[in-house]
Structure formats: C-alpha cells, structure tokens
Amino acid sequence: MQLFEQQTLQISNSLSGKKDIFKPIKEGYVGMYVCGPTVYSNVHLGNCRTFMSFDMIFRYLKHLGYKVRYVRNITDAGHLENDADDGEDKIAKKAKLEQLEPMEVVQRYTVDFHETLQQFNFLPPSIEPTATGHIIEQIEIIKEILKKGFAYEANGSVYFDVIKFNKTNDYGKLSGRKLEDMIANTRALAAQDEKKSPQDFALWKKAEPQHIMRWPSPWGDGFPGWHLECTAMSTKYLGDTFDIHGGGMDLKFPHHECEIAQAEASTGHSPVNYWMHANMLTLNGKKMSKSTDNNIYPNEIFSGENSILSKPFSPSVVRFFMLQAHYTSILDLSNDALLASEKGFYRLMEGLKNLETITASGTTTDFDIPAWQQRCYDAMNDDFNTPILISHLFEAVKHINLIKEGKESISQKDKDVLQNIVNTFVFDVLGLENQKESSGNTKTLSGVVDLLIQLRNNARANKDFATSDKIRDELLELGIQLKDGKEGTTFTLN
C-alpha cells in the first residue's frame, strides 16, 4: 500500500480558482510540467524560488509513492523581446551583443542554471527538453492548428486567431480575463499590421535576413513562437492531457493562457487538469526582474557580496527561508528575514542532532508521535503547506530538547519512529542539507580546536581564567565559537 492511498492531497488549482482534491489521470502516476528558464542570462534568486517550489512539490509527490515524470524545459529559442514586428529572439540578441554563437550563450547559462540549482540541492527533473530540440514537433502543431482553422499565415509568419478561437472556446479562462475587455483596453500599438487582432500571438515568426537563429518550415525560414514550445514538449512527453502544469505567476497570462489555446485548438481538449502557480520573490517590495535590474543572484547571497546583506548565507538557509513561506504567497527578501531564518534553521539542525544523542528510556513517550506525524502530513496535504510543516518540526524539536533535559521521556521504539519521520520531512521532502557538517577539512580543524578546548579546560580547572578567556575570545575572533555545555565543550563555526 502506497502512502498516497492513505493521504488526501489538495492542490490550489488556478484553473478552478480553488483547492481541488488531487486525483491523477492514471492511479499511481503523475505527469508534471514546469516552465523552465530562458537561458540568456544568469538565473536570479527569484527564478530559483519558483523552481524550488516545484522541487519541493516533486519531492513530496515522490514521497507519497507516486511515480512522477517531471518535465522542466530549457527555453533556448523563440522567446521574443516583444511581440511587435521588430521582435527579436532573446538568445539571438544576447549572442549578437556578446559576439557569440547563440548556442554558446545557451550553453553558458544552462551550465550556470544547473550549477545554481545543484547548490540548492534540487532533484534533477526526469526530462529536461530544449525548444531547439523540438522544432519539428512545434511545426507539426502549427500545421494541426492551421488545419483546424485557428491560425493564419501572413507574410511568412503564422499567427493564432484568438477571436475565432474564442467563439468556440474560452480564451481567458485561466487568468480570469474576457477577450472583449482585452480588446477594449488595448492601447494602440504600432506595427501590428500582420495580425488580424492585437490579441493574436505568433506561432511561427519569419526570420529576417539578419536573424541568426532560423529553421526551415512550410512557411519559409523562421523560428517558433515562445508559447508553442511548452505545448510541444509537455504533450510529447506527458500526453495530450496531463496532471500538473506549473510555472511562475507571471506566466499565467499570456503564456499559459496561450498554451491552453494552442492545445485546445490542436487536440480539441484541455491539456492540463491542475494548473499551479508559484508566487513571486520580491526585493525591496518589488518583483525581481531581469529587465529592471531589481534582482539578486544566488552567488551574491552565498558570498555576501551585495549591499543589502550583512553576511553570507548558505544555500540551505535560503532554501529554509523560502520554504517558511507558502509557495502561493509573495515573499520579500531582506537581510533581517534571512538572519531570522538562519537562526531558526540552525535551531532545527541542532534539534536533529540532539535527537541522535538523547537516550531512550521506558515504554512511554510524553509526546503523541502518531498524531503529530499525521499533522505533518495534513500540512503537506493541504496544498503543500511547508510553513505549517516547519512549525510542526519545531514542535518536535521542543520535545526533543525537553527529553534531553530529562523533563520528558521517549521509548526506544518511538525514538526510532520520530527520527525516521523527522529525517524524511527535513531532508527528503524539504530537501534541506546540514551543510555545516559536510564541509571539508573539518577533521583537522576539529582536532586542533579540541586540543585548545583541553588546554582551556585545564586552565579553568586551575582557575587560570585569564588564559581560558584568552583562548575562548581569540577563537571567537577567528570565527570559532566555544559552547560550554553539561557534557563538555563543543564548538561551531560562525
């Protein structure tokens, strides 16, 4: 019996506008697609938050026993600077700017993306397809949409006919917009001549002679529209209708709306059962954005080299900080918030360490572990509520510490159970790492510090406090903090 048979998972569905009970199309299997990055610059922390939310979701679904096929694409072509006639591919533009081959740009920032995500301890997706690797599939979809009459060719480009589509389908159902309103509110934009309506979007764009990224097609040399690649790659690997489609909130309109339109136009039915949107990470109260320069890069956080930061923060601390907020809420990044999360994170890690060392005794436990365990599952089942899960983990820490102080007791059996649950949620589901322990060179260092601790304890025994305080204070200056406890002195690196 799998865990998912005992737990009822509810998911916030942007399409229905409420929390829906999750029921996969095929029992035991989940197909999940998440819109990946456009690799024309380094991934910033806001991008990371979205992918982290879905990493956590991927982890929990796997933990529940689902066989998950998680597809997250790399957009390496087709992402236009804007939708006007002079629209240029982002990758191509960057390549021109840096005098690189477009694929050189793609490679550089794809590597950066992977390295960054690895530092945050992301699980790799099952498939990571690229847009340029699926040009043929995209052309096939365009042909199908043309055949169904929901697109038209104009001067070597192909556009999706939104107004016609809206007569039989509902364009705007995901984002809660009405086509009439959109038309009424459209500002007069120049150079939209090819399109029948400003709301129409490109499926295929004709490549002007100076364009370096181009592919042959039935409509001449060109490149695919941005929205199309996700339709092509998601349906290719997950089927015409699949379970979960995720992405950042900012993609809801027009990107995801267009994906729905493309899929419905080509296959005749809705592509996705559960649309999930992760909310934005803000900086100074504003959305992080590549185009406005209001952003911060992961490496700046890890090194502390940014004017808003007072010190560096480890990837796990940042991960913990993000998971302390619900993925559907806006989260604002600040030095104070990171400092608070860091303290909390180390408290949690200390609790886990204490759990290993406490001694079990007797047959009773002053802590209802099965009920507590179910509360942990209830939190995650309620739309992946990691902040609540974390609050329960701190409740466990409290009991662990009380046991350590001898004020409560735990049986050996319960201790084993508790250890198993806590480790599962902290490391497997939340994906946190105890990075302090895993750094290299620690063996030599701990030998040296232990020696100094011995010398200091000798001095203390002789009431030579001048010497003992000198050792303590000078180590602290070096970033090594001694901690005098009941069972001797330990140290941590600050």
Add this chain to the structure above:
RNA sequence: GGCAUCGUGGCCGAGUGGCUAGGCACAGCUCUGCAAAAGCUUGUACAGCGGUUCGAAUCCGCUCGAUGCCUCCA
C-alpha cells in the same frame, strides 16, 4: 483604465466564523568562574468604516494602501 492577489503583534510569516501557528527580536528564568551558546517560559495581533451573525481578524459591501499581469520576465 481593465483583470487578479494581498494588507496579521517590533520583524518575517501561517491559519481561520467561537479553540496555541511557527521562527527571529525583546524580557524573565535555568545552566556557567564570568560570559557566550543552548534550553525553558511569556506575547491575544489581524488596514479603516459599515453590514450579516449569538459570535468575525475570518463572510458581504465600501474606502484607503501595496503588489502582479495587461509588452519580455519564474
């Protein structure tokens, strides 16, 4: 202007028609040669104004404010 979301104690951030979120900070206590660290304990907040209700921070309406999307962005 349109659509959407949100406004919670010093800070971050959950949740909810009546019952303790949690973390950080502050304070008190324990421990300590003194500290630090650690641990324990404590906090009755929900933008404003109306309304529904036995009861609302939670539902409805209005006002104010913030953010996102409407053009590329996770």
